[in-house]
Amino acid sequence: xxxxxxxxxxxxxxxxxxxxxxxxxxxxxxxxxxxxxxxxxxxxxxxxxxxxxxxxxxxxxxxxxxxxxxxxxxxxxxxxxxxxxxxxxxxxxxxxxxxxxxxxxxxxxxxxxxxxxxxxxxxxxxxxxxxxxxxxxxxxxxxxxxxxxxxxxxxxxxxxxxxxxxxxxxxxxxxxxxxxxxxxxxxxxxxxxxxxxxxxxxxxxxxxxxxxxx
Amino acid sequence: xxxxxxxxxxxxxxxxxxxxxxxxxxxxxxxxxxxxxxxxxxxxxxxxxxxxxxxxxxxxxxxxxxxxxxxxxxxxxxxxxxxxxxxxxxxxxxxxxxxxxxxxxxxxxxxxxxxxxxxxxxxxxxxxxxxxxxxxxxxxxxxxxxxxxxxxxxxxxxxxxxxxxxxxxxxxxxxxxxxxxxxxxxxxxxxxxxxxxxxxxxxxxxxxxxxxxx
DNA sequence: CTGAAACTGGAACGAACGTACAACTCACTT
DNA sequence: AAGTGAGTTGTACGTTCGTTCCAGTTTCAG
Numbered sequence: 497x498x499x500x501x502x503x504x505x506x507x508x509x510x511x512x513x514x515x516x517x518x519x520x521x522x523x524x525x526x527x528x529x530x531x532x533x534x535x536x537x538x539x540x541x542x543x544x545x546x547x548x549x550x551x552x553x554x555x556x557x558x559x560x561x562x563x564x565x566x567x568x569x570x571x572x573x574x575x576x577x578x579x580x581x582x583x584x585x586x587x588x589x590x591x592x593x594x595x596x597x598x599x600x601x602x603x604x605x606x607x608x609x610x611x612x613x614x615x616x617x618x619x620x621x622x623x624x625x626x627x628x629x630x631x632x633x634x635x636x637x638x639x640x641x642x643x644x645x646x647x648x649x650x651x652x653x654x655x656x657x658x659x660x661x662x663x664x665x666x667x668x669x670x671x672x673x674x675x676x677x678x679x680x681x682x683x684x685x686x687x688x689x690x691x692x693x694x695x696x697x698x699x700x701x702x703x704x705x706x707x708x709x710x
Numbered sequence: 711x712x713x714x715x716x717x718x719x720x721x722x723x724x725x726x727x728x729x730x731x732x733x734x735x736x737x738x739x740x741x742x743x744x745x746x747x748x749x750x751x752x753x754x755x756x757x758x759x760x761x762x763x764x765x766x767x768x769x770x771x772x773x774x775x776x777x778x779x780x781x782x783x784x785x786x787x788x789x790x791x792x793x794x795x796x797x798x799x800x801x802x803x804x805x806x807x808x809x810x811x812x813x814x815x816x817x818x819x820x821x822x823x824x825x826x827x828x829x830x831x832x833x834x835x836x837x838x839x840x841x842x843x844x845x846x847x848x849x850x851x852x853x854x855x856x857x858x859x860x861x862x863x864x865x866x867x868x869x870x871x872x873x874x875x876x877x878x879x880x881x882x883x884x885x886x887x888x889x890x891x892x893x894x895x896x897x898x899x900x901x902x903x904x905x906x907x908x909x910x911x912x913x914x915x916x917x918x919x920x921x922x923x924x
Numbered sequence: 925c926t927g928a929a930a931c932t933g934g935a936a937c938g939a940a941c942g943t944a945c946a947a948c949t950c951a952c953t954t
Numbered sequence: 955a956a957g958t959g960a961g962t963t964g965t966a967c968g969t970t971c972g973t974t975c976c977a978g979t980t981t982c983a984g
Contacts, residue, residue: 513930535842537751541972551933562972617841624834626893628749633893640890664907671889672882676854679840679847693878700914755942767963
């Protein structure tokens with residue numbers, strides 16, 4: 497009734513065509529890349545547009561505000577990352593020894609600190625920003641809760657007598673190792689230190705698939 | 711020879727009077743506060759000036775650029791925090807049980823998530839930014855190394871047979887717990903979960919002062 | 925074919941940004 | 955009394971920012 501020209505599809509059903517959906521997705525991907533290597537402080541609508549190879553005006557069409565865009569980018573990231581974590585732990589079988597479990601975790605962190613570094617940096621950018629933005633905090637909480645449940649199941653499968661606490665410990669150790677080694681180039685000795693910490697943690701927690709069940 | 715007016719004391723000895731030093735320090739404190747509750751993305755010279763109750767021009771006098779100011783603020787923070795960590799662990803005696811050690815760590819995290827929340831958020835802002843800025847990365851690395859050495863000494867005092875690895879684990883767990891609970895208000899059940907994770911970690915690592923020495 | 929709706933993209937807006945600057949005050953030496 | 959230089963501050967510069975706008979094109983159901 498009111499809107500005349502080609503305004504943005506703000507509320508209700510956006511009704512995107514296929515081409516529209518592709519562009520929208522490209523914008524979110526570009527945003528994640530920019531956040532990963534320039535940070536949220538360096539994130540501008542123009543930088544996103546350039547990264548995506550789109551005119552500035554396109555961003556206003558698909559996203560009402562920059563904050564909306566950031567929220568959706570975070571949601572996209574958590575969806576993707578949840579799948580990745582699930583896949584990583586799917587490889588942890590009940591026949592594994594503690595060292596095998598530690599090796600899986602080491603590989604996971606190694607990947608995050610090298611090939612997926614941009615994505616990992618973006619993740620922590622989001623987590624910090626969630627401190628100030630309730631909408632991001634909701635996403636962050638939901639994600640963290642889902643992670644803990646999943647890891648809890650794995651811990652249980654590995655014979656933990658307190659899966660919830662073990663999940664909390666494992667997630668914290670992994671997050672801490674990531675953070676602490678983000679500003680350092682990942683040399684072999686660092687990888688060894690990470691491996692040692694994970695081995696010791698997993699071993700001392702008694703997480704191995706061949707443990708007798710209760 | 712060249713400078714005429716009251717330009718900034720950029721290179722060589724700045725020659726600050728007492729009043730000048732006070733103002734400089736006030737600016738750094740204000741910057742830390744702003745970073746803590748608006749983030750580096752929300753940090754502007756004007757915001758710092760307002761927070762410090764000073765005119766905008768004062769900032770240009772004491773700091774050549776915004777990046778210089780950020781670097782100095784980070785250095786100030788690490789100096790302060792190193793002292794705080796040292797003080798926290800000074801309370802861990804060799805007669806303590808594992809639960810006492812865990813309680814010290816719980817109190818440390820609790821303080822960071824409540825009273826010192828602003829400072830903690832600022833800390834992680836710096837750590838993420840250090841990913842992109844070599845000067846911040848140097849400070850971050852030096853700080854992290856000093857922490858690990860200190861915590862290693864404590865672990866050794868508590869009977870660890872691998873103090874380096876135990877220090878890495880402890881620092882990571884603490885960092886991870888902080889990060890994971892930053893976007894959540896700290897309710898009693900959360901505190902309990904943190905305590906449980908720390909108890910289990912410390913106990914399983916066998917960190918207690920009454921252990922026999924080698 | 926025709927109209928409506930999705931989509932495009934360049935231009936332009938006011939606001940906020942980092943930084944530079946110059947005139948000023950004040951404490952202190954000579 | 956004159957001078958020197960640290961300290962002070964309001965102002966203004968050029969740039970970049972998020973957002974809006976609108977004339978235009980494409981797509982597709984009726």
